[in-house]
């Protein structure tokens with residue numbers, strides 16, 4: 001099956017460009033620059049070289065034998081936590097900052113939730129000598145404090161955003177306001193497969209390296225394709241990146257895991273695909289969390305990187321056509337899975353990533369024990385220690 | 397011709413720019429909005445841009461953000477705004493342009509919104525995050541019903557986009573004076589007005605300039621070059637600063653009268 005893309009920038013009815021007129025020419029410019037870069041072998045060579053020598057790619061695919069004993073089916077981990085900066089986000093930021101330089105932009109802005117995208121953007125800007133400003137919700141500045149320090153050390157300026165829910169959605173609002181003001185000089189480095197076209201396309205393509213590597217590694221190490229691929233979904237970039245490698249392999253189930261927060265039934269969650277409706281947020285049509293009259297609702301998740309009421313438009317389409325399925329796990333389930341991975345494999349995962357692991361028992365029931373499940377280990381959890389330790393203390 | 401085009405034509409004949417005044421519906425409450433719109437019309441506003449509040453107003457600066465938050469906190473919905481338009485229509489004939497973001501419109505249903513907007517007596521739509529290429533679902537039914545669709549042109553819009561916007565327009569074109577959000581300081585309103593004036597002659601369509609137009613002097617600068625001028629954040633600010641609804645009404649009367657004087661060409 002081909003990736004469904006009836007029109008450029010559209011995934012079925014989803015995607016598009018719902019932004020202020022001021023930004024439309026910049027999106028055209030970005031689309032053109034991206035298309036040109038894709039045809040330019042020198043750009044590709046520079047990107048590949050940086051991903052290899054700087055970011056540490058290819059990342060390993062690792063057979064998690066002790067976790068396998070607990071879950072049932074054979075569990076394989078695509079180790080994006082071993083990327084430079086500790087998460088998959090850097091695959092995208094190196095690509096976008098290279099592109100920004102190519103376009104002659106002299107200033108970079110980004111939004112961040114967990115701070116991983118902010119750190120990756122700040123890192124890529126330091127690497128390529130561009131000034132960087134990051135918008136981050138005040139609530140996230142608090143719960144992801146280590147990443148704020150890291151961004152500052154890397155030379156970025158961090159703006160704490162106090163409007164609305166003071167989380168990722170509001171950081172993105174503020175980044176868009178900056179962009180509309182400084183669009184001539186500034187590249188907005190969007191951190192997920194969300195936003196107006198061409199961002200969902202560009203970010204997916206830069207993250208597709210995850211799936212491409214993992215597919216070859218599974219064939220080499222397991223001698224077969226996985227039966228299921230599982231990834232957490234915030235905006236959806238690590239999921240889209242790993243799905244991209246398997247989307248044409250019809251035998252491979254693609255499974256995304258959203259944050260159910262306190263539980264879907266409580267209404268306090270961050271699961272637009274599982275429990276939202278169709279709407280337009282931040283420039284694209286997709287699933288969103290909203291009220292009956294179209295106001296966006298605050299999301300709730302223990303994980304700052306998943307605490308977002310929208311999701312990338314390609315996921316919306318994959319859900320509608322049934323090529324991917326989506327589930328959700330609660331904060332408590334994610335915390336349990338976090339500890340399980342620490343103890344069984346000696347890997348401290350990000351809280352975002354822990355959501356993918358928490359869903360494995362459900363996937364195991366679907367595929368049975370004689371099956372291989374590939375999990376995208378999107379990032380490491382050092383940034384989450386304060387949050388996790390506080391939660392565990394309040395439990396005991 | 398619709399009410400909006402009529403208002404522009406009338407202003408032109410009277411040798412002044414049409415004054416477009418933005419009010420955020422439901423700030424501080426819809427009852428007051430009704431009175432504010434009537435007061436603005438009586439004080440010299442030619443067209444009212446009635447803002448439909450949205451939770452994530454990415455094209456707006458702090459003043460309109462806060463107005464939207466106050467309005468939503470007071471329980472404003474698009475359905476209630478439509479009711480308010482009905483009430484306003486019983487008191488004044490001032491043209492009303494619904495101004496807002498796309499998601500509440502999509503959620504309400506584009507066709508249904510067009511029908512009810514026409515039934516209540518509002519005159520058109522301006523949707524900040526709905527560029528011409530995404531606008532068919534709203535624009536075509538609106539035109540069918542005789543309502544206006546007002547496209548935006550930005551300083552960054554190239555030739556093709558300006559042509560496309562002009563083709564999508566039914567009455568006037570909204571020219572954003574600068575790259576920025578509402579309420580920002582205009583960097584060079586005089587040259588923006590000059591550029592917009594040249595465009596107005598070339599396209600042979602009325603243009604109104606908005607963003608960063610705050611004072612009577614700003615209005616005069618704009619009025620020299622184009623047929624319309626939009627003031628938003630400055631109005632929202634006097635409403636915010638007023639200590640009561642009565643005080644807001646009298647402050648808006650004073651401000652709009654002053655701006656209207658500025659819109660006259662000597």
Ligand SMILES: Cc1ncc(COP(=O)(O)O)c(C=O)c1O
Nearest residue numbers: 116234235236237238305378379
């Ligand atoms: C480690 C990690 N995984 C996942 C996410 C969620 O983003 P996405 O769904 O775009 O992969 C984040 C976002 O901050 C992250 O830091």
